[in-house]
Amino acid sequence: MGFKDKLKEQLKGKLSSEELSLLPRGFQTLGKIIILKLNPRLKEREKEIGSACLKLFPSIKSIFINRGKIVGTFREPEKIEWIAGENTPIVRHKEHDVIYQFDITKIMFSKGNLNERKFLATLVMNGEVIVDMFAGIGYFSLPIAKHSNVERIYSIELNPVSYKYLEENIKLNHLEKKILPINGDCKVEVAKLSKSGVRADRIIMGVFPAPKEYIKDALSLVKDKGTMVHYEGVIEKDNFISLFEEFKEIALNEGYKCELNSHRFVKSYGPNLYHIVLDIFILKI
Ligand SMILES: C[S@@+](CC[C@H](N)C(=O)[O-])C[C@H]1O[C@@H](n2cnc3c(N)ncnc32)[C@H](O)[C@@H]1O
Incomplete structure (x- = not known):
């Protein structure tokens, strides 16, 4: 079962069927943080969606929402905001045997x-x-x-x-x-x-x-x-x-x-x- 279906199952009865259909198909994981991109029509439902993600992935500590692009000379994220779990944007992400530590709200990681x-x-x-x-x-x-x-x-x-x-x-x-x-x-x-x-x-x-x-x-x-x-x-x-x-x-x-x-x-x-x-x-x- 894909991420969207699992999330739908968690949120059945809490979100309308239209809202359930707008849930995202994927996400980005950085260390113990999940970053979601949500349809703006789910704005009022963010907290519930964040809590459902935490339940789905017990090893994940925080959920953030990416509301913008990567912009400017410094290639910074425009707007990444915390919605659930621990509000700590500093992550330690391991990839290819390398540890990258950074603040996900200030630094891009594509x-x-x-x-x-x-x-x-x-x-x-x-x-x-x-x-x-x-x-x-x-x-x-x-x-x-x-x-x-x-x-x-x-x-x-x-x-x-x-x-x-x-x-x-x-x-x-x-x-x-x-x-x-x-x-x-x-x-x-x-x-x-x-x-x-x-x-x-x-x-x-x-x-x-x-x-x-x-x-x-x-x-x-x-x-x-x-x-x-x-x-x-x-x-x-x-x-x-x-x-x-x-x-x-x-x-x-x-x-x-x-x-x-x-x-x-x-x-x-x-x-x-x-x-x-x-x-x-x-x-x-
Ligand atoms: C984050 S990387 C881009 C990564 C990747 N290519 C992407 O956007 O998908 C670019 C880095 O170059 C830095 N940068 C921009 N102009 C620079 C300059 N004139 N001298 C040194 N670093 C610079 C930015 O601050 C940024 O950290």
């Missing part, structure tokens, strides 16, 4: 990015130097450091709240020897790294809209033998080539050639919109 969080670590070769330009709480840096023999990851994050959790998560996962967190704008911080002689085997540009204005900065870290860049973006239909062409043109103007090694679908982002990643190999001409 279910749809799960495969990419796992996959990037499998590409990393022994001894690589990596720059994670939009590191957040360590979405990519932590699993890479945990599951590969990376030499060093420079993880740059602008938002002080995310940065605090990035630092904490590095400690929680005992990855201090591999990850160097940096609090700042990657425009400034990448220039500093480049000036100090850092060159990267791999650069992660994991933010969108596609971080076009940061391509030139990333180029300053390219190694003589070349560098792999993971460049995220949102495209319409399957139009990933135009995203690549945009990158290629900027790189070419700066004296670098690019090869598109592969591309991956990450998640659906709206009607006809897709979050994708391009793996671009860059070499100085």
Whole structure:
């Protein structure tokens, strides 16, 4: 029996048949927290729905409702509110042998990015130097450091709240020897790294809209033998080539050639919109 049917059974007699039909089919679990997206017509019924979820899942401690999107430069959740159980938004979520601790009302953690969080670590070769330009709480840096023999990851994050959790998560996962967190704008911080002689085997540009204005900065870290860049973006239909062409043109103007090694679908982002990643190999001409 699916989640919706189980929830319906719990709420039979308490909600009208129309309300029962509007119950959600799924949810997101982060640690011992469940996050639901509810039809606005169930607004008056939230408490009952929250209590029913707690009964259905005895190991879950809290239920929150997601009422918004992920917005702004910091990619923050617009509105996530507590409805039942313990009102503690700080979660410890374990995924792929990595612990992520963060405040679910202030920090995004996308279910749809799960495969990419796992996959990037499998590409990393022994001894690589990596720059994670939009590191957040360590979405990519932590699993890479945990599951590969990376030499060093420079993880740059602008938002002080995310940065605090990035630092904490590095400690929680005992990855201090591999990850160097940096609090700042990657425009400034990448220039500093480049000036100090850092060159990267791999650069992660994991933010969108596609971080076009940061391509030139990333180029300053390219190694003589070349560098792999993971460049995220949102495209319409399957139009990933135009995203690549945009990158290629900027790189070419700066004296670098690019090869598109592969591309991956990450998640659906709206009607006809897709979050994708391009793996671009860059070499100085
Ligand atoms: C959360 S991740 C995006 C994850 C994922 N790509 C998604 O949205 O599905 C992006 C991170 O980049 C950070 N960020 C945005 N602009 C930045 C900048 N100029 N320098 C460093 N970090 C930045 C944000 O604060 C955020 O934590």
